[in-house]
Amino acid sequence: MKLAMIGFGQAGGKIVDRFLDYDDRTGSGIVRAAIAVNSAKADLMGLKNIPQENRVLIGQARVKGHGVGADNELGAEVAEEDIDEVQNAIDAIPTHEVDAFLVVAGMGGGTGSGGAPVLAKHLKRIYTIPVYGLGVLPGTDEGGIYTLNAARSFQTFVREVDNLMVFDNDSWRQTGESVEGGYEQINEEIVRRFGILFGAGEVGDGQEVAESVVDSSEIINTLSGGGVSTVGFASEEVDMNTGGGLLSRFTGDGGGDDNLDAANTTNRITSLVRKAALGRLTLPCEIEGTERALLVLAGPSEYLNRKGIERGRKWLEEETGSMEVRGGDYPREEPEVAAAILLSGVTNVPRIKRLQQVAIEAQDNIDDIQQESEENLEELVEDDEDELEPLF
Ligand SMILES: Nc1nc2c(ncn2[C@@H]2O[C@H](COP(=O)(O)OP(=O)(O)OP(=O)(O)O)[C@@H](O)[C@H]2O)c(=O)[nH]1
Structure with a gap:
């Protein structure tokens, strides 16, 4: 964007x-x-x-x-x-x-x-x-x-x-x-x-085509409707040379080991999504009641998979109670997998409630x-x- x-x-x-x-x-x-x-x-x-x-x-x-x-x-x-x-x-x-x-x-x-x-x-x-x-x-x-x-x-x-x-x-x-x-x-x-x-x-021309890339309209749709947004984030370093999982390098024929790799990738993604949503947000708040959300998984494409993102997205739907949770990947050649979550239209924000109180009291003095x-x-x-x- x-x-x-x-x-x-x-x-x-x-x-x-x-x-x-x-x-x-x-x-x-x-x-x-x-x-x-x-x-x-x-x-x-x-x-x-x-x-x-x-x-x-x-x-x-x-x-x-x-x-x-x-x-x-x-x-x-x-x-x-x-x-x-x-x-x-x-x-x-x-x-x-x-x-x-x-x-x-x-x-x-x-x-x-x-x-x-x-x-x-x-x-x-x-x-x-x-x-x-x-x-x-x-x-x-x-x-x-x-x-x-x-x-x-x-x-x-x-x-x-x-x-x-x-x-x-x-x-x-x-x-x-x-x-x-x-x-x-x-x-x-x-x-x-x-x-x-x-x-x-x-993500566009010349970059690797991802499984389900996020485009600007998804960001705009998540932000439309107004209100206040906060962002959650979590990341984990990965080795750029070993592909989606260590095992893939040592076993030529895939099969069961490929499944194991895929499971590792999926598990890493879902745990990063939880950490991002439940860890420190840019504006701390209750995520329940969020109106719309966007989950972005960034990292080398061999560390991203649709299943992980879909699971993370479903989990976010349950935690926020929102029916409008989008998700996608952002393939990029950095040695980390990162989950960034935009929570848009959050309502239960203690800091904002305190500020509103201050604004009311200020009228008096x-x-x-x-x-x-x-x-x-x-x-x-x-x-x-x-x-x-x-x-x-
Ligand atoms: N995150 C972040 N916050 C900053 C930074 N510099 C100042 N602040 C915050 O911004 C507030 C002050 O705003 P400033 O941007 O310095 O003030 P200003 O808008 O230039 O206005 P005046 O200095 O009053 O003319 C303070 O409450 C700080 O908490 C910064 O580099 N990063």
């Missing part, structure tokens, strides 16, 4: 930047275009892979390249005021070659959390292809303003996109890591999961919060003025 990715704010830009790196490393070809939008000049300068001409600075008249200091309303305002700047960058994309937009943003800050829903709404008015969101929730220890921003942003972002895929930083925090180092690892986990899902729809936000912004502009003066 070919995507036009737009990273809004610092987290969004860094994640899209990493998707480009993933594409280079794996040749998956999912990023047709990559754009970064930010109100902080320094954040745009820190990106490695997104071309300079696709880095859009917004809000210059208001915040002079310093960022909006976690002020989510200001983030939304500058996005609205400068939406034409963003559109200019999008105009350079051959959108007829793109299956969907993916707007990526951290929901705890100001620029991305305020701006991403504004951009999604704008894109939906103009284009007929789907507009998806990938929203990152802040850690619960990041402070009240981040939680509140996320609560507000979530409500609008989920309404403006065709589906909001969520990654919760809170469940992925590493202890003993520097914040930056931690994000590097977390971002790699993000691109690996979504890279396999979207990459599955890109809005003055305190606004003051915290204003102080935050002043502090940031002062800091930036000391540190970033040479840039302007």
